[in-house]
Amino acid sequence: MHCYVYHSSRRPGTYVYLPRRDDFAGVPQALLDALGRLEFALAFDLPPERRLAQEDTATVLANLESKGFHLQLPPPEE
Template identity: 65%
Template sequence: MQCYVYRATKRADTYVYLPEKDDFSELPEGVVRALGRLEFALEFELTPERTLAQEDPQKVLANLDEQGFHLQFPPPEEDR
């Protein structure tokens, strides 16, 4: 699955993964307000076997399929 990642301008180290480029229609209004403007960061092919720095690719794929987006929050302070 092609995956598009956007950086939140209001929340540091917070990203939104989408299955369609620039299609924010599945994001709840409250999420959009909390994150601010979303800036395109990168595009890549997401597979269950792909290694991601901070996320489980199977979880990301499941969220994209079930809710149309995936949110990546910064790791907890103790993990940094």
């Protein structure tokens, strides 16, 4: 699956993954409002065997298919 990632202008370290570029139809309006402007960050292929640095690939793929987006929050501070 091809994946498009946007970062939040209001919440540092917060990213939204989409299966189609600039298609925010599946993202709830309340979430869009909370995140502020979403700026395109990168696009990449996401096969099931690919490892991601901060997210579980299977979870990202499942969310993209079922919800139409995946929300990545910043890691908790230690």
